[in-house]
Amino acid sequence: MGQDKLNVALVTGAAGGIGAATARELHAAGFKLALWDVSDHFPVVPGSGEERVLTQVVDVTDVAQVDRALSDIRSKWGGVSVLINNAGISPKTPDGKGRGIMDVAPGEWQRVLDINLTSLLTLIQKTAPDMMAQGWGRIVNLSSQAARTRSTVPGVAYVCTKTAVLGLTRYAAEELGPYGITCNAVTPGRIASPMTATAGAEVTERLNSNTPLRRMGTPEEVAKAIAFFCASSGDFVSGAVLDVNGGLFMQ
Numbered sequence: 001m002g003q004d005k006l007n008v009a010l011v012t013g014a015a016g017g018i019g020a021a022t023a024r025e026l027h028a029a030g031f032k033l034a035l036w037d038v039s040d041h042f043p044v045v046p047g048s049g050e051e052r053v054l055t056q057v058v059d060v061t062d063v064a065q066v067d068r069a070l071s072d073i074r075s076k077w078g079g080v081s082v083l084i085n086n087a088g089i090s091p092k093t094p095d096g097k098g099r100g101i102m103d104v105a106p107g108e109w110q111r112v113l114d115i116n117l118t119s120l121l122t123l124i125q126k127t128a129p130d131m132m133a134q135g136w137g138r139i140v141n142l143s144s145q146a147a148r149t150r151s152t153v154p155g156v157a158y159v160c161t162k163t164a165v166l167g168l169t170r171y172a173a174e175e176l177g178p179y180g181i182t183c184n185a186v187t188p189g190r191i192a193s194p195m196t197a198t199a200g201a202e203v204t205e206r207l208n209s210n211t212p213l214r215r216m217g218t219p220e221e222v223a224k225a226i227a228f229f230c231a232s233s234g235d236f237v238s239g240a241v242l243d244v245n246g247g248l249f250m251q
Contacts, residue, residue, distance in 0.1 A: 002135030002180035006081035008032045008073065009230065010127065012060055012119070013087035015039040017193035018142065018226075021219035022084055025227045027052070031082060034073045036060065060087050060119035070126055079130030082138045082230050085120040085165075090158045096203070098155020109157045116161035117168070124172055128181065137181035138230045141169045143241070145189040149249045153203055162187075166241060173239030182238035184229045189245025191217045213246035 009026045013019040014035035020043035023035055027045045035042050036058040045053055054076060056069045073080060091108055092098055099108065120141055131137025146154050147162040154162075165185060172183035190207045208215055225244045228234050243249060 004081045004136045005134050006077060006079050006130065008034060008077045008080050009082035009084065010034040010036065010073070010080045010123075011084040011086060012036045012058075012123070014043070014055075015041050016043070018188065018191065018219045018222045019084075019086045021223035022086065022226050025220070025223040026082070026084075026230065029227060029231065031230075032077055034069075034077075034080065036069065036087070060123065061114040063122065066122060066126065074130075079133070080127040081131055081134065081136065083123055083127050083140070084226060085123060085139070085141045087119060088116045088142060088158075088162075090154045092155070098153055098158060100152060101156050104156055112155075112157035112161055116158065117164050120165060120168060124168075124176075124183075128176060128179075131176075131181045132179045135180040137176070137179070138234075139169075139172060139176075139181065139183040140226050140229050141165050141183070141185045142226075143169070143185045143187045145187050145243065145245050145249050148187055148241070148243065169241070170239050177238055182229065182234065184234070184237060184240045184242065186222060186225050186229075186242050186244060188222045189217060189243070189248045191219060191222055191244075193219060207248065211246040211248040215246065217244060217246055 009031040011019055011023050014023050015037035023033055023043055024045055027033055033053045035055045038059050040057050042055045058065050058069045089112060124139060143165040144162040146159045147166055169183050169185040222244050225242050
C-alpha cells in the first residue's frame, strides 16, 4: 500500500457551494489545500494559515493557466495527491430553464463540455503523475443526479457532460488503480446553491415534495461524501458512484 507523503488536495470551483464546503472538510481532515476558481472570493477556512492554504484564480479550461498554477503548487508543496474535480456550470434561460436539444447553441454546448468534462480529463492527466510517483492518490469527480435518471431541468449539455463524467471516472479507476490511485464519483441531487437557485422556486418545491427527506441537501453534506473517498475509510473503494440526494433517486 502506498502512503500520501504530499498530503495536498486540489479543489476546483472552490469559491462557493460544494467546493467551499469541501475545502473546509478537507482542511479539517489535515490536508494542505490548493483552491481554484475563476472568482477571487475564496472561503474562509477556520484556522487556516498561508502554510496550508493556497488560493489561485484559475480558468480550468485554459491549459496555460492550469500549468502555471500547478507549477506554483509543486514549487510550494511538491505536487498534488488528491484531486477534487468540482468546477462546473449549468446555463439557464432567463426563466430558469435549461436549453434542450432543439435550442442549445453550439457555443453553449462547447462551453459546458469544456468546463464540465474536458477540464476533468486535463487535470487528471496533469496531476496523476504526482500520485503515481508516490504510489497513492485520490480523485473525486462531481457528477449529478441528472446523470443517473431522466431530467430536462439542467439542460441537455449539462446532462450529457455529467453522464460522461461517470464513464471517465470508471475508466480512470481502471487505468490508474495499479498505481494506488482511486477514482470515484459523487452525484448530488438537489443541493442548496447559487446554481440550483437559478431553476426557480417552483422546481425546488416540486422536487422537495418528491424527495423522501422532503428537503434540499446542503453543500456540507456533499462535502462529507467527497471526504469519505479521500480518507482511509475509502481506501478499497474505486470506480464507485455515491448518490447524495435524500432518496430522490434510488437505484
